[in-house]
Amino acid sequence: MSPRLRWRKFVSGFMLTMTGVCALVAVSVLFLILGYLAIHGGASVNWNFFTKLPVPVGETGGGMANAILGSAKMLLLATLFGVPIGFFGAIYLAEFSGSTTAFFVRYAADLLNGVPSIVIGIFAYGLVVHPFKQYSTLAGGFALGLMMIPITLRSTEEFLRGVPNPLREAAMALGASKWKTIATVIVPAAYRGILTAILLAFARVAGETAPLLFTALGNQFWSPGWTHPTASLPVMIYTYALAPYDDWHRQAWAAGLVLLVLILVINIVARAILSRGIAVPRS
């Protein structure tokens, strides 16, 4: 072997090893994050965390029950607002629309998807908070729902398009009208993908903080109804982590752990539904 060839082989082996190191470093970050959160937050996740209100500065203990409920309420609103628009919009794109309309809708969705979340916050502030002069659960849910629209829309459309055409033709040949074909054949055939898309959209907005800062604001107490400022888990993590109190830091870690586990579990479930296909009984 000539020295030149030996050198080339050495470079090849070295560089390829380095790419492996890069991959290892990138993936290990996930386990570092999980590890740190488990170590620092694990001890503080207890029954109180889920059932008690935050306590005033100086006292130890307390929990984030109001933030958990606040997050749940806003995510419910977001799902009720974002998913129907994404879902039915996708049906229009995949089954009804001509190419010009579809282009504009897709373009708008992609644009919306790329908007930084803080800008979504400004938008929701101007549209919902400012006119009513009131930070509210409603405004927070609206901001999160906006972010769910493009994710649900684009992936649902893709899965609908993935349904083979013979299925459509067979249904129509049997005399079904178009909407009946969509409702009874096409959507059921794509439901796994659609469910995955919705779950991923949900997981994505569940951890969003920036859009909530000036829509839901925050609250140390329960937030009655839908028109008052409300606490949420992500915002609580943010405020508690930056506060100068050790007990709050402990709580921030705990909340971080709860939030991350929730999001990762939803992600894993969503992917499992899509890939291996958990047997969900179909009517």
Place this chain on the structure above:
Amino acid sequence: MATTTTIVPSAGPVAGSRSFLSRLREGDEIARMITFLFAASVVLVTVLLVFELWQGSVLARHKFGFNFFHTSVWDPIFEQFGALPFIYGTLVTAAVALLIAVPLGIGAAIFLAELAPARVSDTLEFFIDLLAAVPSVIYGVLGVFIVVPLMRQYVQPALKHSLGFLPLFQGPAYGVGFLTAGIVLAIMVIPYIISVSREVLLSVPRDQREAALSLGATRWESTWKVVVPFARAGIFGSIFLALARALGETMAVTMVIGNTPTISASLLSPGYSIAAVIANEFTEATGELHTQSLIELGLVLFLLTFLLNGFARLLIVTTSRRGSGMGNV
């Protein structure tokens, strides 16, 4: 909508040309209209968003004009608003992030696409996808409690000791600052670079590799001199995508950048970013002009990410077309 005429002569038994009325009876027209309303609302919301950012910043745009972008006094009391320190901070942190994330991300993508067996590659990609799902506030918490102390105690003193003669690494080691924010951002955008680059590399036709190897190239040479250049546009796309994310990222940056409007050559210095100043000041803005200036910053951020995202998508689509167009993958 395509069907606006009410009377269409029924042209026989062909399914596509049934009359409007018969389609209405079967519910097709109704379904079409309802779904159209949902689809149209997406466009409406987006137009509204742009309109509101534009309208909401009208005072600030008229008062400061172009000065907004190149003056650095940000004074809510005297109502003087210049955004240069924030723009500077946003660009510097994003640049640091890319400097770290691009080599690491592309290296990892090469490993996943070219070297790793399919099962290993898919498993690692699964972890990378999970990493992309970690919310930014979590990165912020880890940044505040883990990265900042590490930077203050070890990394920054070491940098000053070894490279302190460069203006980049001078001044006291606060822990927070441009460098720290850049590092946290890098960790956040690496998953995006890996995912997209891996896809693009996988779409490079197999015969490209085989041709290179058969001519006597080593494995690395075939990867670096043939496969990567083939996928170049798509890889650049992934980088622009990551850049757009880095520019718009709020929480993690706000928590570790130091929130001080400074323009300093030193990466160790605390700074501020566009998204961070909006997050910190929006609810407490004292006057109309203050709020409007913050909204104008939002508009700037929106335009930047809009351009970058569009460009990135274009590049990625071009590459995957090129790959699939050449067949036998």
